[in-house]
Structures are given as C-alpha cells and as structure tokens.
Amino acid sequence: MSKKGVLLVNLGTPDSPEVKDVKKYLDQFLMDGRVIDIPKFNRTLLVKGIIVPFRSLKTSKLYKEIWDEKGSPLLYYSKIQTQLVQEKLGDDYQVELAMRYQNPSIESALERLKAGLVESIKVIPMFPQYASASTGSVMQLVMELVSKWQTIPPISFVNSFHDNNLMLEVFAENATKHQPETYDHVLFSFHGLPERQLLKCDHTGNYCLKNDDCCETLNDTNKFCYSAQGHHTASLIAAKLGLSKDKYTVCFQSRLGKEPWVQPYTTDVLKKLAAEGKKRLLVFSPAFVADCLETLYEITVEYHEEFKALGGEHVQLVESLNDHPKFIEALVELAKN
Structure with a gap:
C-alpha cells in the first residue's frame, strides 16, 4: 500500500562546532536571498x-558552549521529533527530517521520499510563525527541487501554526513549572527580522509600520x-497563563547590522525593565x-548576564517544545490534516 510522505524541516546547524563547519553553515545560510534580501x-x-x-x-565558540555529547541540541531534538512522529503515524506514513x-539536506530527504514511492508529500516547516526568510525559503527550495522531477506527486505545505492549541499548551505548561507569578515580568522574545522584510509582506503597501x-x-x-x-502567539500563551497585558512584553532578538529591525529589541526591553x-x-x-543557540546561549547566558549587569537578578528561559508529547501530537495532526 502506498505511503504518505511527511517532511519536517528545521533551520539547520553546523555539522560540528568547529570553525570550518561553522563557516560552511553561515555561508549557506546567509547567502540565501530570502535571508539577506539584497x-x-x-x-x-x-x-x-x-x-x-x-x-x-566567535560563532564557533558560542556553538561549543551548547554542544554536548549528543551533539547539536537542535539536531538532537529534531531527530527525536521525527522518530516520535513516525511512531505515532505508523506504517501508512514515511516521515523524513531535513534542515534548510x-x-x-532537503534534497536528500526528498530523494528518500521519492525512493519510498510515496503518494503525496506534506511539508511542515518547523517555524510556528511564517517568515519569508524561514518558511518561505523552505517552500521555495522544495518547489525548485521537485520541479525537476518527471513525476510530481501532490505536495502541500503548512504555512504556519502560530495559533496551534497543543503548541500553546506546551509553552504554558513549561512556564508553569517556573511559577510565573514569582517573576516581575514576562518576555516573549522572538527572533528578529529586518523591517524591510515585514514591509515586503504588506501587499497593500499602506499598512505595515504605519502605526506603532x-x-x-x-x-x-x-x-x-x-x-x-x-x-498573536504571545497573547494566546499569556491568556492561558492569565497574564494581563501590562505583565508581558513582546520583543525581538538577534539583529544583525545597523539598519532597523523589528522592534522593540530585547536588549532595549531589558534596560527598560x-x-x-x-x-x-x-x-x-x-x-x-x-x-538551540538562540535560546540556550543568547537568552540563558547573554541576556541573563546583561540583565544582572543592569541591576537585575535573574533571567529564566522557558524550555522550548522539544520532545513534549503534546507537541508531537500537534505535528501528527498537522501531518494528517
């Protein structure tokens, strides 16, 4: 009986934290025209x-801080997620993992699906919120690769799952372990993007960044x-935790260069608080x-140290979705529906 193909795609990680592998990773990542869109x-x-x-x-040194005997945390958890989704979906599905x-690679994962004679392919970019530089880049590359096949099976994409209830429940449960009521403020710190990339997503040309x-x-x-x-994701998680709007702030980290990125910047919010x-x-x-690097080092180490230097006491990261059973269930639902 024919199987249905599922392709889980995360951003990526160097093959090792050594400088030569970090160079290869940064080169491929930053040369993507959707990431640096100039x-x-x-x-x-x-x-x-x-x-x-x-x-x-410098980046190599940072990766060495989070690398352990299991290797890259991002790849480690991605492999577990793939394995657990395969187990839940059963023999009617073939689940493959790729990194953008x-x-x-995406190409090798697609070739495995083709060799498996799957009847269809469901692509799930593992980014809850859509961005051209992440989800859009995955979609573009998949379409470019498959367009060269002589026989193209039905292919569908998950555009985003920013409001997926099971995902939201995992974040809320992970936060509850830390007793949110004992903290002075809550941050929802998202990876940053240049403002120009937001403007490009406004097809009307008269809405984006026109007001605060x-x-x-x-x-x-x-x-x-x-x-x-x-x-929207932040407001839904806050609602599950009973947080009023004055108790949390949405902010953006990891900017690069001098031009404006999405604001407020997490570093500025730390100073203000x-x-x-x-x-x-x-x-x-x-x-x-x-x-991954952005959570385990940038938030847990850099922002914690920065906040303490400003007079604060502690910055506590809420663990990511990782291999939480409810998140695996969410991926299974996305694969099926």
Missing part, C-alpha cells in the same frame, strides 16, 4: 567578504506577517520548536 553581488561581498570571515570564530541549511500597534491584532492585511503572528526596578524575568522564545 542584490546577490552586494550579498556576496557582505557575506563572503565580511560576515563569514569575521564572525565564524547543511545536513540532512499595527502588529498587535491579526487581520486580513497582516495575516502572513511574522511580527503580527508572533504577537531594569530601570523600572524589575529583578526577575521569565522569557519565552516561541519562534523555535527546539532549544
């Missing part, structure tokens, strides 16, 4: 001439906006489905 000549000069040569050593950058609260309510105009979907006398912060990172 003319290719300029992008090549920037990435190959400046970013990769000067950032690889580095290994296992354009992302706070999801509507037909901003329904594919990464920031608006992020605000410290100045207000806040001492203990609970931080969600709901743009990721598995703990």
Whole structure:
C-alpha cells in the first residue's frame, strides 16, 4: 500500500562546532536571498567578504558552549521529533527530517521520499510563525527541487501554526513549572527580522509600520506577517497563563547590522525593565520548536548576564517544545490534516 510522505524541516546547524563547519553553515545560510534580501553581488561581498570571515570564530565558540555529547541540541531534538512522529503515524506514513541549511539536506530527504514511492508529500516547516526568510525559503527550495522531477506527486505545505492549541499548551505548561507569578515580568522574545522584510509582506503597501500597534491584532492585511503572528502567539500563551497585558512584553532578538529591525529589541526591553526596578524575568522564545543557540546561549547566558549587569537578578528561559508529547501530537495532526 502506498505511503504518505511527511517532511519536517528545521533551520539547520553546523555539522560540528568547529570553525570550518561553522563557516560552511553561515555561508549557506546567509547567502540565501530570502535571508539577506539584497542584490546577490552586494550579498556576496557582505557575506563572503565580511560576515563569514569575521564572525565564524566567535560563532564557533558560542556553538561549543551548547554542544554536548549528543551533539547539536537542535539536531538532537529534531531527530527525536521525527522518530516520535513516525511512531505515532505508523506504517501508512514515511516521515523524513531535513534542515534548510547543511545536513540532512532537503534534497536528500526528498530523494528518500521519492525512493519510498510515496503518494503525496506534506511539508511542515518547523517555524510556528511564517517568515519569508524561514518558511518561505523552505517552500521555495522544495518547489525548485521537485520541479525537476518527471513525476510530481501532490505536495502541500503548512504555512504556519502560530495559533496551534497543543503548541500553546506546551509553552504554558513549561512556564508553569517556573511559577510565573514569582517573576516581575514576562518576555516573549522572538527572533528578529529586518523591517524591510515585514514591509515586503504588506501587499497593500499602506499598512505595515504605519502605526506603532499595527502588529498587535491579526487581520486580513497582516495575516502572513511574522511580527503580527508572533504577537498573536504571545497573547494566546499569556491568556492561558492569565497574564494581563501590562505583565508581558513582546520583543525581538538577534539583529544583525545597523539598519532597523523589528522592534522593540530585547536588549532595549531589558534596560527598560531594569530601570523600572524589575529583578526577575521569565522569557519565552516561541519562534523555535527546539532549544538551540538562540535560546540556550543568547537568552540563558547573554541576556541573563546583561540583565544582572543592569541591576537585575535573574533571567529564566522557558524550555522550548522539544520532545513534549503534546507537541508531537500537534505535528501528527498537522501531518494528517
């Protein structure tokens, strides 16, 4: 009997934390025209001439901080997620894992599905909120690769799952372990994007960033906006925890370069809260489905140290979805529906 194919795709990770592998990863990642969306000549000069040569050593050191005997946390949890989804779906499905950058590659995963003679392929980019630089990039590459096949099976994509109730429940449950009521403030810190990428998603040309609260309510105009979907995710998790709007802040981390990125920046929010006398912060990172460099180091180490230097006491990360049974159930539902 024919099987249905499921392709889970996460962002990627170097093959090792060594400089040579970090260089390969950064080069492939940052040369993606949807990640740094400027003319290719300029992008090549920037990435190959400046970013990769000067950032690889530092980034390698950061990866070594989170790498353990299991390897890359992102890859480790992605493999477990894939295995558990396969077990739940059973023999009627063939589930494959791919990374948008580095290994296992999308091309190799698609070839395995083709060799398995699957009758259809469901692609699930593992990014709760849609962004051109993440979900859009996965979709584009899958379509480019499959377009070269002589026989193209039915293919469908999950655009986003920012409001998936099971996912929201996992974040809320993980937060409850830390007793949110004992913290002075809660942050929902999403990975950042250049503002120009949000503007490109506004097909009307007259809504995005025209006022300070354009992302706070999801509507037909901003329904594919990464920031608006992020605000929506945060509000839904906050509702499950009974947090009022004055008890939490949505912010954005990991910006690169000097041009404006989505605001407020997490570092600025830390300064503001410290100045207000806040001492203990609970931080969600709901743009990721598995703990990785941006959660395990940037939040747990860098933001904790930065906040303490400003007079705060503690920054506590809410664990990501990882291998939580409810998240596996959510992926199974996305694969089936």
